[in-house]
Amino acid sequence: MKNRIKAYSFLTLIIFANGYAQNKKHMDYKRPIEERISFLIKEMTLEEKVGQMNQYNGSWDVTGPKPESGSNEEKYNNIKKGWVGSMLTVRGVKEVRAVQKIAVEETRLGIPLLFGFDVIHGYKTLSPIPLAEAASWDLEAIKNSARVAALEASASGLNWTFAPNVDITNDARWGRVMEGAGEDPYLGSKIATARVKGFQGEHFDNTSIIACAKHFAAYGFVEAGREYNSVDMSNSKLYNTVLPPFKATVDAGIRTFMNSFNTLNGIPATGNVFLQRDILKGAWGFKGFVVSDWASIAEMITHGYAANGADAARKAVVAGSDMDMESNVYVTELVKLAKKGTVKESLIDDAVRRILRVKFELGLFDDPYKYCDEAREKSNIGNKANNEDVLDMAKKSIVLLKNDKNLLPLKKSGAKIALIGALANDKNSPLGSWRIAADDNTAVSVLEGMQQYKNNVLVYEQGTDVALNKQSFLDEVKINSTDFSGFEAAKKIAKEADVVVMVLGEIGFQSGEGRSRTELDLPGNQQQLLEEVYKVNPNIVLVLNNGRPLALPWAAEHIPAIVEAWQLGTQSGNAIAQVLYGDYNPSGKLPMSFPRNVGQCPIYYNLYNTGRPTDKDNNVFWSHYSDVEKTPLYPFGYGLSYTSFAYKNLKIAKPSFQKGEKIEVSVDVTNTGNFDGKEIVQLYINDPVASLVRPIKELKAFELIELKKGETKTIHFVLSDEALGFYDNDGKFLVESGLFNIMVGWNSNEGLSSKFELK
Ligand code: BGC
Numbered sequence: 103m104k105n106r107i108k109a110y111s112f113l114t115l116i117i118f119a120n121g122y123a124q125n126k127k128h129m130d131y132k133r134p135i136e137e138r139i140s141f142l143i144k145e146m147t148l149e150e151k152v153g154q155m156n157q158y159n160g161s162w163d164v165t166g167p168k169p170e171s172g173s174n175e176e177k178y179n180n181i182k183k184g185w186v187g188s189m190l191t192v193r194g195v196k197e198v199r200a201v202q203k204i205a206v207e208e209t210r211l212g213i214p215l216l217f218g219f220d221v222i223h224g225y226k227t228l229s230p231i232p233l234a235e236a237a238s239w240d241l242e243a244i245k246n247s248a249r250v251a252a253l254e255a256s257a258s259g260l261n262w263t264f265a266p267n268v269d270i271t272n273d274a275r276w277g278r279v280m281e282g283a284g285e286d287p288y289l290g291s292k293i294a295t296a297r298v299k300g301f302q303g304e305h306f307d308n309t310s311i312i313a314c315a316k317h318f319a320a321y322g323f324v325e326a327g328r329e330y331n332s333v334d335m336s337n338s339k340l341y342n343t344v345l346p347p348f349k350a351t352v353d354a355g356i357r358t359f360m361n362s363f364n365t366l367n368g369i370p371a372t373g374n375v376f377l378q379r380d381i382l383k384g385a386w387g388f389k390g391f392v393v394s395d396w397a398s399i400a401e402m403i404t405h406g407y408a409a410n411g412a413d414a415a416r417k418a419v420v421a422g423s424d425m426d427m428e429s430n431v432y433v434t435e436l437v438k439l440a441k442k443g444t445v446k447e448s449l450i451d452d453a454v455r456r457i458l459r460v461k462f463e464l465g466l467f468d469d470p471y472k473y474c475d476e477a478r479e480k481s482n483i484g485n486k487a488n489n490e491d492v493l494d495m496a497k498k499s500i501v502l503l504k505n506d507k508n509l510l511p512l513k514k515s516g517a518k519i520a521l522i523g524a525l526a527n528d529k530n531s532p533l534g535s536w537r538i539a540a541d542d543n544t545a546v547s548v549l550e551g552m553q554q555y556k557n558n559v560l561v562y563e564q565g566t567d568v569a570l571n572k573q574s575f576l577d578e579v580k581i582n583s584t585d586f587s588g589f590e591a592a593k594k595i596a597k598e599a600d601v602v603v604m605v606l607g608e609i610g611f612q613s614g615e616g617r618s619r620t621e622l623d624l625p626g627n628q629q630q631l632l633e634e635v636y637k638v639n640p641n642i643v644l645v646l647n648n649g650r651p652l653a654l655p656w657a658a659e660h661i662p663a664i665v666e667a668w669q670l671g672t673q674s675g676n677a678i679a680q681v682l683y684g685d686y687n688p689s690g691k692l693p694m695s696f697p698r699n700v701g702q703c704p705i706y707y708n709l710y711n712t713g714r715p716t717d718k719d720n721n722v723f724w725s726h727y728s729d730v731e732k733t734p735l736y737p738f739g740y741g742l743s744y745t746s747f748a749y750k751n752l753k754i755a756k757p758s759f760q761k762g763e764k765i766e767v768s769v770d771v772t773n774t775g776n777f778d779g780k781e782i783v784q785l786y787i788n789d790p791v792a793s794l795v796r797p798i799k800e801l802k803a804f805e806l807i808e809l810k811k812g813e814t815k816t817i818h819f820v821l822s823d824e825a826l827g828f829y830d831n832d833g834k835f836l837v838e839s840g841l842f843n844i845m846v847g848w849n850s851n852e853g854l855s856s857k858f859e860l861k
Pocket residue numbers: 106190220264316395396615
């Protein structure tokens with residue numbers, strides 16, 4: 103079983119610097135990088151080249167005793183031979199330095215290693231899960247959050263993150279929806295760009311880490327939301343929905359891609375020539391390298407696409423997978439295949455060139471220890487500034503779903519508040535499931551956050567357990583659905599309170615990799631607890647903690663106030679308390695539709711109209727369900743504020759435009775409520791007649807604005823042909839003349855509409 107929990111250290115070795123590399127032309131930093139790479143490749147044996155394409159998980163004690171047997175000894179020896187290009191999950195300056203030293207000082211050519219790690223939403227100080235961050239629609243904040251992650255990870259010796267996950271998805275059953283930016287390709291592309299820029303920084307100094315766009319491609323569309331399942335989709339859907347965020351990362355200068363576990367139309371992504379060669383390295387001109395997903399090369403055998411390790415290695419390298427993460431088939435098979443002529447050495451050279459290019463660009467040849475600074479490791483990780491930044495991101499990620507009777511914000515004094523729910527006192531779940539470097543129990547809980555407001559009386563009862571076992575990355579969460587013994591105590595404090603705050607939802611390890619669900623309800627007894635408490639005191643603020651959209655129709659109907667607070671990372675409880683008490687006016691909008699029930703999945707706003715969208719004949723023969731409305735419970739782009747906004751005067755500069763002309767759109771937005779606040783103004787288009795059916799709405803622009811009480815701003819949008827066109831099934835981008843509908847509004851379902859013609 104893969105062990106990435108921790109890479110310990112092996113014996114600090116007596117290192118003999120052989121000086122070999124120092125004399126070589128590739129070490130001349132004045133020469134252009136491509137020339138340096140060519141010199142180096144000429145020096146390399148076939149084994150050393152293939153070695154660069156080999157990545158190992160550091161599953162042994164890096165600074166402890168040298169491994170004496172098994173795969174760890176083999177890994178260790180292969181590093182010494184120069185047959186390893188990168189390690190994953192080795193972290194911490196001492197450990198990174200120890201391994202880097204072997205690669206640089208004990209191997210013939212001294213090629214430094216890349217150290218990769220899943221820095222998905224922070225390293226030790228965790229930001230909200232990416233789906234939550236996406237709800238902020240705040241690109242500067244998202245970029246800054248990735249910067250904080252890069253600062254900490256780079257201070258720990260790392261130079262490469264396996265993020266951002268830019269998988270568009272519309273099926274909340276899939277556990278990995280928490281890692282991405284939700285269902286929309288436009289929002290997803292903007293966020294992907296922001297995250298790449300945050301991780302990689304302006305230039306590659308020692309606070310920059312290489313980003314990795316994953317999972318290439320279409321992983322977010324696994325059938326029935328079941329993890330690692332297959333994907334079948336039309337090319338036009340692939341081009342219009344799945345690929346845009348990946349393309350955006352290439353445009354933003356990303357250096358690595360990771361392929362994915364799924365098949366796409368019958369071909370594993372890892373062995374997919376069309377994706378990796380034709381699109382990524384061909385049409386998009388990507389100059390970086392592609393790493394496989396964990397063992398995904400060998401898994402092509404299990405998929406039924408490769409006969410054995412050698413066949414899998416051949417298919418993967420031909421398809422453009424440059425680095426083998428833990429399949430161990432490149433290092434065992436590629437040399438033989440190249441010697442037989444089954445794999446052309448030029449393919450290997452191309453992969454090696456790409457990998458070396460990244461190492462040169464990062465400056466590792468000039469200073470292989472540039473990330474190994476003990477002083478920085480001490481001062482840059484978990485510090486105050488990072489905590490302030492993730493708190494800021496956490497507040498911006500919260501979405502107010504309902505606030506009847508203005509139950510929120512809470513009064514700051516003189517109130518008796520009952521706080522209920524195991525998740526209210528959980529310091530682990532807010533960290534999510536990708537928190538490999540964070541210590542257990544390091545999130546601020548809601549209880550702790552609310553205790554900061556001392557002028558109210560706050561009483562707490564958990565009401566019911568949610569998880570029955572200890573939270574762990576590798577294990578399934580066992581959920582309590584039989585023990586109701588805490589209900590009475592919870593009801594008692596609820597009865598005596600003015601307001602009840604209930605924190606309910608999912609355990610951190612119920613979403614993420616390997617964590618698909620077939621129910622989207624509140625796990626275990628929590629729904630019953632909610633209904634029981636409601637009977638004694640309906641003044642409930644429901645705070646949701648979850649890693650995916652949940653389907654909560656009963657709560658949406660009965661509970662007066664609902665706050666979507668996801669898994670918000672280290673500062674979770676402080677962020678939630680500040681929003682509940684009105685010290686921060688919530689401004690987030692949903693990046694994924696919330697269904698009414700699981701049977702509606704996949705559900706998304708940018709769907710096709712169908713031939714029978716309404717019940718105009720008043721019978722059953724139209725596109726709908728017999729038992730539930732077909733609309734989502736909360737649509738994409740939805741979110742409230744403590745204040746209110748009014749939209750007026752939607753204007754399009756002219757009734758018709760020539761292709762190539764800029765289309766100017768404006769709208770007036772006024773803060774009509776009693777608080778200063780932020781609004782996310784969203785612009786959607788619809789192309790009602792096209793050579794391929796187009797979605798009923800597509801987000802094409804948005805702006806995050808701040809308005810003081812009573813203030814009005816005019817918002818200007820400019821659309822170009824790029825916003826109006828689409829890809830056909832051959833991947834050709836078409837801009838077709840005709841009528842276009844425009845909606846500018848406050849969510850994907852509501853706003854002001856107008857139209858124009860494109861000639
Ligand atoms: C995941 C990747 C991750 C890799 C390395 C795989 O199982 O799918 O997203 O980067 O492991 O940990």
